[in-house]
Amino acid sequence: ETGVTQTPRHLVMGMTNKKSLKCEQHLGHNAMYWYKQSAKKPLELMFVYNFKEQTENNSVPSRFSPECPNSSHLFLHLHTLQPEDSALYLCASSQTPTQFTDTQYFGPGTRLTVL
């Protein structure tokens, strides 16, 4: 799991706060992903970046703002969140998302609680 790291591991924030989640991959991959994992629901893909360019936005509300300054770092900026946004946010990376043999590797996640 040290290939993909996420900070912080736990975050509690109020609805008016602004915070950021950070993800870093040490695998030399070109693509990075944000997923949301809520209890009793399938993982939901939020964003995909390939070579720093956003290639997928899965109709995510604008209160979630991703940033990918390079292929190794991915941020998720949070503002004016709602209690239903409380979830585990997972980051993943992969080498070549355009290839069907591509495999995603996940970080440990950030457990977010919105009060």
Added chain:
Amino acid sequence: AQSVAQPEDQVNVAEGNPLTVKCTYSVSGNPYLFWYVQYPNRGLQFLLKYITGDNLVKGSYGFEAEFNKSQTSFHLKKPSALVSDSALYFCAVRPGSSNTGKLIFGQGTTLQVKP
């Protein structure tokens, strides 16, 4: 619509017995199928994948999965379960139409292995 179904929320098995975690899928085009495992407070760990070729795929920790095209299934199996296999298991499919790396996940199956 493209989807993955894991029909069992929980599977219980005694240590030493064989285990099966079920997955069925619905995609247009060729399916590219994955299994991941999630231990408590951890991210998802890749177990195995089916891209093409042999219908029986071998993966990490002694797990294997059988691809059945006619039944659109990709069940995860292990001949002899260990207590340490207790975790949450996710099946995922990559639609053949996706070139962004997008994966569609099932809702997960909790595997409980009793000593």
